[in-house]
Amino acid sequence: MTRRLDPFFTPPEVAKALVDSLSANSPAVVLDPAAGDGALLVAAEKRWPTATFIALDIDPSHVRLLRATHPDWLVGRCDFLSPRSRASCHALRTVLGSIDLAILNPPYSARGAKTWPIVLGAEELRCGRAMAFVGTVLGVLEENAEVAALVPSSSLTSRKDAASWQAIQQLVSVEKTGDFPRGTFDRGTASTAAVRFTRPGCGVRVAPTTSRRPKSQRLAVTVRRGHTPLHTVSKARKRTGDRNHPLVHSTALVAHRVLRAGLRPSPAGALPTLRGPAVLLPRVGKPMPEKFATWGRGSVVLSDCVFGIECDSSAEMHRTLDLLLRNWRRVRNSYVGSCAPYLTVAALIGLLEELGVTASWEGAQAWRRAASIGIEAG
Ligand SMILES: C[S@@+](CC[C@H](N)C(=O)[O-])C[C@H]1O[C@@H](n2cnc3c(N)ncnc32)[C@H](O)[C@@H]1O
Numbered sequence: 001m002t003r004r005l006d007p008f009f010t011p012p013e014v015a016k017a018l019v020d021s022l023s024a025n026s027p028a029v030v031l032d033p034a035a036g037d038g039a040l041l042v043a044a045e046k047r048w049p050t051a052t053f054i055a056l057d058i059d060p061s062h063v064r065l066l067r068a069t070h071p072d073w074l075v076g077r078c079d080f081l082s083p084r085s086r087a088s089c090h091a092l093r094t095v096l097g098s099i100d101l102a103i104l105n106p107p108y109s110a111r112g113a114k115t116w117p118i119v120l121g122a123e124e125l126r127c128g129r130a131m132a133f134v135g136t137v138l139g140v141l142e143e144n145a146e147v148a149a150l151v152p153s154s155s156l157t158s159r160k161d162a163a164s165w166q167a168i169q170q171l172v173s174v175e176k177t178g179d180f181p182r183g184t185f186d187r188g189t190a191s192t193a194a195v196r197f198t199r200p201g202c203g204v205r206v207a208p209t210t211s212r213r214p215k216s217q218r219l220a221v222t223v224r225r226g227h228t229p230l231h232t233v234s235k236a237r238k239r240t241g242d243r244n245h246p247l248v249h250s251t252a253l254v255a256h257r258v259l260r261a262g263l264r265p266s267p268a269g270a271l272p273t274l275r276g277p278a279v280l281l282p283r284v285g286k287p288m289p290e291k292f293a294t295w296g297r298g299s300v301v302l303s304d305c306v307f308g309i310e311c312d313s314s315a316e317m318h319r320t321l322d323l324l325l326r327n328w329r330r331v332r333n334s335y336v337g338s339c340a341p342y343l344t345v346a347a348l349i350g351l352l353e354e355l356g357v358t359a360s361w362e363g364a365q366a367w368r369r370a371a372s373i374g375i376e377a378g
Helices: 012-020 039-047 060-069 083-088 090-095 129-139 159-171 231-239 314-326 328-334 345-354 364-372
Strands: 029-032 052-057 074-077 101-104 116-120 123-127 146-152 173-180 192-198 219-225 246-248 278-282 293-295 299-302 306-310 357-361
Touching (some): 012 146, 039 101, 074 090, 083 090, 101 129, 129 192, 159 173, 219 345, 278 314, 293 314, 299 306, 314 328, 328 345
Parallel strands (some): 029 052, 029 101, 246 299
Antiparallel strands (some): 173 192
8 A cells, every 4th residue: 555545544433424414315326436445435335225336446455455345336446537547447337327426535645736637527627636536526427416525625725726626616516514624534644625516407507507598609510420330440451551531439439538549540441420629429339428529620530339529619519518418317318229228310419409509410421422522521
């Protein structure tokens, strides 16, 4: 166990106070993304014994201990601040899309002025380590979820976290529910504050609502469906090595981004199916908020498992993504089929219209037409 990971565990009375600060009646899935010995989830289990508990930690010794002491919890080793690690964490993937409560006492020590990146709504910011945990946890939760977190008291007033607190308050309601002085944690050094975050939908709506905008302000987008089957890609690599138009498959959609390393060469002759700025999302497979990603610039070929929503500007792209994430329950319910859920073009257009977005649909024909007369399709 290394000190760098902040192995300061929460005493039972503080864990209980944190759990008691939450208003949830019967959460389905409760997450601690930095679980340590599981103190917070133990307190949560006392209050909500029928919930599913998911405990993550970066430290393998904690993960082993958690598995041994709580065989009925979902336990996973995960570096929660790493998009790759989250994407490959089986325990987390199992419950993504249904986590409705999170409780955390994240690590916060950091050398000097080190900061971590987070995406809050449409904003990309840098902040302290504890704040990065809070921002990341908000990104994996359901629309109506609640969060209770212990953060270093200094975070509430620090310049490092100021912009992040501001951005978070645009998305959720934030309330300080307690103060714990220095020495509350055996070996911990800082005083801490308990903070509760309530997602819109719990009676508090901070972010803009989903009601229809006046026509002049409505977003207007173009929906494009990918058509290139993945099995044609490896053949293409052997034949041409053509990387002019990269191909995006759903596996490259990670943590709201398209992983450059996940791009593949497209088959010879494949026509681009989309031009950024755009929001990309899986057409097939269990919908997960993290897999709704932005694609800034350039033309790409979409695999047949991916939809693209082309936007007029980068700001509109971020607004569109934000809108989809804030209405996650509706988005998730638009996928049909239980074994391998999928989304139809009609359902996606219907969903966007319901959210106040004017959506038009352009099939592959538009690109073919454009290519045959030698211009780039828009
Ligand atoms: C302050 S302790 C809190 C443990 C427990 N939640 C509690 O309240 O008693 C922080 C925990 O975060 C874990 N941790 C540190 N960095 C992490 C990361 N990047 N991802 C996941 N867990 C991490 C540490 O191993 C440690 O168990």
